[in-house]
Amino acid sequence: MGRKTGSHSEITGPKIRLAALKLFARHGFAAVSMRQIALDVGVQAGALYLYTPDKQSLLFGLMQDHMTGLLAAWATQPQPANPVDQLRHFTEFHILYHLDRPDAVFVSYMELRNLTPENFAIIEGLRRSYEDELEAILKRGQTTDVFSLPDTKIATLALIAMLTGVNTWYRQSGRLSRNKVNAIYWDMVRKAVAA
Amino acid sequence: MGRKTGSHSEITGPKIRLAALKLFARHGFAAVSMRQIALDVGVQAGALYLYTPDKQSLLFGLMQDHMTGLLAAWATQPQPANPVDQLRHFTEFHILYHLDRPDAVFVSYMELRNLTPENFAIIEGLRRSYEDELEAILKRGQTTDVFSLPDTKIATLALIAMLTGVNTWYRQSGRLSRNKVNAIYWDMVRKAVAA
DNA sequence: GTCTATAGGACGATAGAC
DNA sequence: GTCTATCGTCCTATAGAC
Numbered sequence: 001m002g003r004k005t006g007s008h009s010e011i012t013g014p015k016i017r018l019a020a021l022k023l024f025a026r027h028g029f030a031a032v033s034m035r036q037i038a039l040d041v042g043v044q045a046g047a048l049y050l051y052t053p054d055k056q057s058l059l060f061g062l063m064q065d066h067m068t069g070l071l072a073a074w075a076t077q078p079q080p081a082n083p084v085d086q087l088r089h090f091t092e093f094h095i096l097y098h099l100d101r102p103d104a105v106f107v108s109y110m111e112l113r114n115l116t117p118e119n120f121a122i123i124e125g126l127r128r129s130y131e132d133e134l135e136a137i138l139k140r141g142q143t144t145d146v147f148s149l150p151d152t153k154i155a156t157l158a159l160i161a162m163l164t165g166v167n168t169w170y171r172q173s174g175r176l177s178r179n180k181v182n183a184i185y186w187d188m189v190r191k192a193v194a195a
Numbered sequence: 196m197g198r199k200t201g202s203h204s205e206i207t208g209p210k211i212r213l214a215a216l217k218l219f220a221r222h223g224f225a226a227v228s229m230r231q232i233a234l235d236v237g238v239q240a241g242a243l244y245l246y247t248p249d250k251q252s253l254l255f256g257l258m259q260d261h262m263t264g265l266l267a268a269w270a271t272q273p274q275p276a277n278p279v280d281q282l283r284h285f286t287e288f289h290i291l292y293h294l295d296r297p298d299a300v301f302v303s304y305m306e307l308r309n310l311t312p313e314n315f316a317i318i319e320g321l322r323r324s325y326e327d328e329l330e331a332i333l334k335r336g337q338t339t340d341v342f343s344l345p346d347t348k349i350a351t352l353a354l355i356a357m358l359t360g361v362n363t364w365y366r367q368s369g370r371l372s373r374n375k376v377n378a379i380y381w382d383m384v385r386k387a388v389a390a
Numbered sequence: 391g392t393c394t395a396t397a398g399g400a401c402g403a404t405a406g407a408c
Numbered sequence: 409g410t411c412t413a414t415c416g417t418c419c420t421a422t423a424g425a426c
Contacts, residue, residue, distance in 0.1 A: 012409080012410095026308065027225075027308060027309075028223060028224075028225050028308060028309065029223075029225075030222075030223050030224075030225035030226035031225035031309065033400075033401065033402080034401080034402065034403080035400085035401080035402095043409090043410065043411090044410065044411055044412075045402085045403085046403080046404075046405090046410075046411075046412080046413095047409070047410050047411075048403095049402095049403070049404080050409065050410080054402080054403075055402070055403095110305055113221065113222060113223060114222075114223065114226065149382075149383075150378065150379045150382055151371075151379050154364075154371075154376075154379050154380075155379075155383065157360060157363070157364050158357045158360060158380065158383055159357075160360075161356050161357050161359070161360025161363070162353045162354075162356050162357040162360070164356070165352060165353060165355075165356025165357070168352070168356070169349075169352050176346075176349075181349075183345065184345045184346050184349050184350075185349075185353065187344075187345055188344075188350065188353055188387040188388070189387075191386050191387050191388075191389055192383040192384075192386050192387035193383070193386075194386055207391080207392095228418075228419065228420085229419080229420065229421085230418085230419080230420095238391090238392070238393090239392070239393060239394075240420085240421090241392080241393075241394080241395090241421080241422075241423090242391070242392050242393075244420095244421070244422080245391065245392080249420080249421075250420070250421095
């Protein structure tokens with residue numbers, strides 16, 4: 001209660017990261033001050049620098065963790081036998097993973113231009129790795145003639161853009177369950193790539 | 196050359212808007228200062244306020260002009276007879292119009308959160324109007340059984356997200372012509388909504 | 391119409407007390 | 409580990425000279 005000072009950093013680091021993610025998603029990296037983050041956490045601005053060397057590193061860490069977490073989660077997914085099932089699994093995985101982390105997704109897509117060139121290159125590499133996972137599925141289906149695509153790379157980007165778009169309109173209180181959303185998008189994805 | 200002062204505002208207004216659009220797209224609204232815009236235009240910061248009451252109005256004007264321009268351009272397009280041709284025409288129109296205005300598109304999609312609530316409501320209304328144009332096409336095709344969609348509203352949002360995604364990767368110097376891009380996307384759009 | 395100058399405040403980051 | 413206090417810089421917006 002009245003405790004104004006003392007050592008209670010148990011979870012200050014994570015709290016800072018969570019507050020920064022929320023505020024960056026809501027107002028944008030450049031529009032959020034270190035003082036606002038500190039206020040949200042309940043510490044003074046100077047205390048933030050015990051946990052991050054600067055504001056840029058805070059942003060980069062959030063984006064890097066999101067992308068590596070996404071890749072790691074996909075890597076542990078079971079791999080169905082045929083390309084159609086693989087694509088369905090990717091579609092559902094992508095939608096659910098992204099719906100679960102709207103702030104991290106938003107920040108990772110919107111704040112790329114606020115990264116230093118070095119940090120930008122790293123995040124772009126991780127994003128490319130994720131795109132390659134989907135493109136590999138499309139290529140396999142193309143080879144076995146279950147998919148028909150004029151350009152697998154562009155199809156990859158088009159599908160990811162379409163699927164990630166869910167985050168711009170989905171609301172938990174809306175008329176559609178997550179399963180229903182999955183079904184609607186899978187119907188379009190399946191047909192879009194079909195032979 | 197040496198002219199440092201005097202009256203030469205002939206095109207200062209448009210120059211300010213163009214510079215602001217470029218800088219907002221590149222660095223983000225919150226990260227760009229009025230001084231940077233003035234430097235880019237070649238005037239002092241104070242002079243900007245002859246053309247805009249404040250920074251917020253500058254942003255809002257850019258976004259409003261983009262959205263009203265988009266709606267006006269679509270309104271003048273010829274309307275093909277059947278839903279399939281209408282959808283193909285919308286697909287090509289959307290891709291080309293957006294590829295021609297990457298900065299305005301980027302700002303209009305990324306800076307929504309930097310609008311005041313009143314301005315946000317206006318831009319959202321314009322965006323909704325544009326979405327309604329596409330949904331009307333999908334509904335007509337659904338009625339005549341040439342399209343089969345579980346949910347026309349979500350299909351609308353999914354298609355627009357997919358098409359607008361072109362702007363994230365297209366480069367004029369790339370391997371694909373705009374016509375080829377149109378063809379690739381139309382192939383996927385056509386199949387995605389097909390009965 | 392544009393300039394110079396500035397008011398008034400917020401910013402990122404650091405230093406030193408506790 | 410957190411605080412208070414502060415440095416030096418930058419910000420938006422305005423006032424008044426030309």
